[in-house]
């Protein structure tokens with residue numbers, strides 16, 4: 158069977174913060190048109206109009222003021238599963254919370270389903286993101302000698318959180334694969350994280366005021382089922398090194414799912430032969446400082 162997983166290497170987010178990034182990912186908004194998130198339909202609206210039953214499963218906190226826009230987005234869907242009702246960001250709500258509602262949704266007999274799963278992933282504090290059995294990285298192996306003891310501890314807890322996230326995402330793929338249906342799963346992070354990655358190795362987290370590539374570079378992986386490949390034989394391997402901004406995601410998703418609408422721009426689709434490389438703008442499009450074009454080395 159042809160490779161079912163395609164990994165894209167040069168994808169960045171436009172903003173280093175969850176809300177601001179997803180506002181562009183899930184709508185027509187981008188760094189040149191930030192207001193489109195309010196004036197044009199969202200990806201969720203479009204999938205519903207296309208006849209999909211739509212589901213939002215989240216392990217992100219939903220009862221905090223900051224997440225209001227996400228909660229609004231989730232309300233665009235037919236079905237919502239809010240799995241994390243804690244008020245504290247630092248609570249042990251592990252992402253495996255999404256497994257049961259995902260199975261429930263997969264069992265739903267709707268002919269076409271669009272499912273958004275929003276994980277906590279590797280958001281701070283890292284050591285709250287994984288159960289004890291994933292506490293595997295706990296020494297200096299592979300780390301730069303310049304890192305002090307505190308930094309080593311933080312980096313190890315981040316790597317453990319990534320290890321657990323790999324477990325969660327691969328488990329979701331296995332559950333979908335076990336259904337033997339025509340399906341696909343697209344996994345990406347809403348933004349990056351600088352974990353002492355950038356010299357002089359002092360930066361931890363994200364700061365839009367002093368951007369680093371580590372804050373914007375994101376994993377972007379597509380899994381397609383055998384039935385999907387049989388019905389839609391497309392090879393994406395030629396596109397894996399295209400520099401791409403998540404702000405244009407809606408055009409790629411439309412291309413992938415065969416949707417077309419007036420605003421669709423095939424030059425902004427990662428999977429299209431008409432793809433055109435666009436500058437990767439980062440920064441606050443409504444801020445005073447000009448946007449910066451980030452370069453992937």
Ligand SMILES: [Zn+2]
Pocket residue numbers: 174175176280347348
């Ligand atoms: Zn985030």
